[in-house]
Amino acid sequence: MTIRKxxxxxxxxxxxxxxxxxxxxxxxxxxxxxxxxxxxxxxxPGVKELNDTRTAPAPCEGFPMDILSVPMSQISHSLEYGPVNFGFRTCL
Structure with missing residues (x-):
């Protein structure tokens, strides 16, 4: 084999x-x-949503974290709308 090759x-x-x-x-x-x-x-986007929830305002009274502190008269009155609507009605 040559140098060239x-x-x-x-x-x-x-x-x-x-x-x-x-x-x-x-x-x-x-x-x-x-x-x-x-x-x-x-x-x-998920991290941004988590950050937004951290700075969101506190939940309104009676929904669902404060449900035990709501008076029984208000609970019995709101039960006719169903348990799901109870939290929304007290927030409105």
Missing amino acids: RLIFTLGVALFALFVAGSFGLWRLSLAQQRFDYVQVNII
């Missing part, structure tokens, strides 16, 4: 290795972009 072979192997490494890098970059898009679309 060895140099061409070495250059060809180096270019092939460069092509493989570049292709692998682009593939990994594509995967990273997909993960970034997933976070932008699915995770960040």
Whole structure:
């Protein structure tokens, strides 16, 4: 094998290795972009909603956390609307 053939072979192997490494890098970059898009679309809106609920005003009286502190007369009157409507009616 002559020097010329060895140099061409070495250059060809180096270019092939460069092509493989570049292709692998682009593939990994594509995967990273997909993960970034997933976070932008699915995770960040959920975190914003959680933050908004943390700064939301306190729940109105009688719904549903203070249901035990409501007088019995109001409970018996509101039972005709059903237990679900009771909390909404006391908030309105």
